[in-house]
Amino acid sequence: MPRVEPLIRCEGLAKRYEVGGGTVHALRDVDVTIMPGEFVAVMGPSGSGKSTFMNLVGCLDVPSGGRYWLAGEPVDAMDRDALAAVRNRRIGFVFQQFNLLPRTSAADNVELPLLYAGVARPQRRERALRRLAQVGLADRADHVPAQLSGGQQQRVAIARALVNDPSLILADEPTGALDSRTSVEVMALLQALNRDGITVVVVTHEADVAAFASRIVTFRDGRIVRDTPNAARDAASALAALAAEPG
Numbered sequence: 001m002p003r004v005e006p007l008i009r010c011e012g013l014a015k016r017y018e019v020g021g022g023t024v025h026a027l028r029d030v031d032v033t034i035m036p037g038e039f040v041a042v043m044g045p046s047g048s049g050k051s052t053f054m055n056l057v058g059c060l061d062v063p064s065g066g067r068y069w070l071a072g073e074p075v076d077a078m079d080r081d082a083l084a085a086v087r088n089r090r091i092g093f094v095f096q097q098f099n100l101l102p103r104t105s106a107a108d109n110v111e112l113p114l115l116y117a118g119v120a121r122p123q124r125r126e127r128a129l130r131r132l133a134q135v136g137l138a139d140r141a142d143h144v145p146a147q148l149s150g151g152q153q154q155r156v157a158i159a160r161a162l163v164n165d166p167s168l169i170l171a172d173e174p175t176g177a178l179d180s181r182t183s184v185e186v187m188a189l190l191q192a193l194n195r196d197g198i199t200v201v202v203v204t205h206e207a208d209v210a211a212f213a214s215r216i217v218t219f220r221d222g223r224i225v226r227d228t229p230n231a232a233r234d235a236a237s238a239l240a241a242l243a244a245e246p247g
Contacts, residue, residue, distance in 0.1 A: 008034035012066035026052040028222040039194040041210035044219035059083040092161030096176035107141040131159035151182035187212040
């Protein structure tokens with residue numbers, strides 16, 4: 001049986017900032033491995049390093065020290081153009097504030113990563129409509145964000161994250177702008193995508209959101225202080241099923 005390689009592997013990962021003549025250690029000597037198909041919640045208080053970790057894992061920033069491999073590629077030493085290419089090829093992002101273009105239809109918003117990748121318009125539209133259908137918004141393709149609820153806007157953002165067929169979804173506080181019921185629906189959608197084989201990493205400070213993950217990694221003062229399986233996941237799945245029921 002072939003050996004499965006980690007999707008994310010960090011060894012001694014560090015990030016330092018020079019601020020006011022001093023050095024701030026945002027991330028210190030982080031070792032972590034995430035295998036394909038995992039659903040991991042990254043938790044910690046403000047300033048713990050969890051957002052810095054996401055930026056490095058998402059190839060949005062470069063480490064000050066240590067090594068990082070994404071799907072076996074050593075990305076810690078890549079230049080900005082190479083990092084952008086890796087992001088577009090391997091990673092889909094979901095953010096708290098949706099980041100949709102306000103005067104652009106749902107379908108056109110979903111198409112954006114394909115536009116940057118140089119995909120022809122007919123293929124862009126076909127793939128965008130397929131992903132919108134996957135998140136339950138086939139009948140909202142022509143709606144602009146103002147015509148959609150918060151939960152629907154986040155579903156558009158998830159469809160956009162999926163349109164390049166990434167192996168990894170990184171979600172940064174994906175329910176922060178949503179009410180409780182809609183939050184459960186969005187997390188249930190991420191959980192369903194994970195069951196389909198996509199690796200999901202969610203950065204959150206909410207235990208109710210982390211409950212959907214199969215593993216919780218907790219940061220404090222730039223270090224990992226806990227990395228444990230999540231025993232509450234079955235209860236979260238039951239809650240998601242309840243929220244999906246009509247009425």
